[in-house]
Amino acid sequence: DTGVSQDPRHKITKRGQNVTFRCDPISEHNRLYWYRQTLGQGPEFLTYFQNEAQLEKSRLLSDRFSAERPKGSFSTLEIQRTEQGDSAMYLCASSPGTYSNQPQHFGDGTRLSIL
Amino acid sequence: AQTVTQSQPEMSVQEAETVTLSCTYDTSESDYYLFWYKQPPSRQMILVIRQEAYKQQNATENRFSVNFQKAAKSFSLKISDSQLGDAAMYFCAYLNRDDKIIFGKGTRLHILP
Numbered sequence: 001d002t003g004v005s006q007d008p009r010h011k012i013t014k015r016g017q018n019v020t021f022r023c024d025p026i027s028e029h030n031r032l033y034w035y036r037q038t039l040g041q042g043p044e045f046l047t048y049f050q051n052e053a054q055l056e057k058s059r060l061l062s063d064r065f066s067a068e069r070p071k072g073s074f075s076t077l078e079i080q081r082t083e084q085g086d087s088a089m090y091l092c093a094s095s096p097g098t099y100s101n102q103p104q105h106f107g108d109g110t111r112l113s114i115l
Numbered sequence: 116a117q118t119v120t121q122s123q124p125e126m127s128v129q130e131a132e133t134v135t136l137s138c139t140y141d142t143s144e145s146d147y148y149l150f151w152y153k154q155p156p157s158r159q160m161i162l163v164i165r166q167e168a169y170k171q172q173n174a175t176e177n178r179f180s181v182n183f184q185k186a187a188k189s190f191s192l193k194i195s196d197s198q199l200g201d202a203a204m205y206f207c208a209y210l211n212r213d214d215k216i217i218f219g220k221g222t223r224l225h226i227l228p
Contacts, residue, residue: 003159031214033215033216035216040220040221041220041221042119042206042208042218042219042220042221043160043206043216043218044218045215045216045217048214048215056213056215091160093216095214103150103162103165104216105162106152106159106160106161107159108158108159109159
């Protein structure tokens with residue numbers, strides 16, 4: 001168990017650029033979640049996958065955001081035409097299965113700063 | 116929709132003393148899970164303690180314990196013998212039937228040496 005890995009840890013980009021983040025969940029974890037955390041707030045749910053299927057997307061996820069989990073392993077979160085309001089910490093989490101008390105394990109997050 | 120409220124943005128406690136962090140939540144579900152997560156500065160969010168709503172007994176993990184009041188929809192965290200390493204943001208969290216976690220806004224805990 002190597003934990004949830006996220007890359008990069010920090011991303012600084014100019015407004016209008018596209019960015020892509022990667023998350024590698026704990027192996028054999030079927031569920032993978034993306035959250036966004038802004039300063040002074042708790043994480044907010046963005047989307048999640050059961051294996052390769054994206055089951056739900058939050059209203060927070062505008063059409064500039066897209067997430068994939070090909071082959072049910074790692075996941076990518078892409079933001080197109082970034083805006084100042086996209087500056088946040090993007091957290092990935094994984095869990096073994098559906099609705100249980102098995103906790104979601106979080107990665108270190110990717111901190112995005114938009115200049 | 117479920118909500119989680121943490122009414123204490125910041126708290127301070129003397130090292131070795133006991134501190135209680137408050138959390139209330141709102142839900143129409145009868146079966147759910149509650150968690151406290153700890154997020155040290157610039158570090159990973161980690162699970163501190165969990166509580167199943169159908170269990171009346173309060174969960175305990177070493178120096179951490181909860182006071183779960185289901186009727187009052189209250190879920191407080193007590194940290195005994197506070198240590199410098201306990202300094203962090205603490206998030207109360209609710210796991211709903213759609214397997215999504217709803218977090219509170221957090222309480223920043225300072226440990227005074």
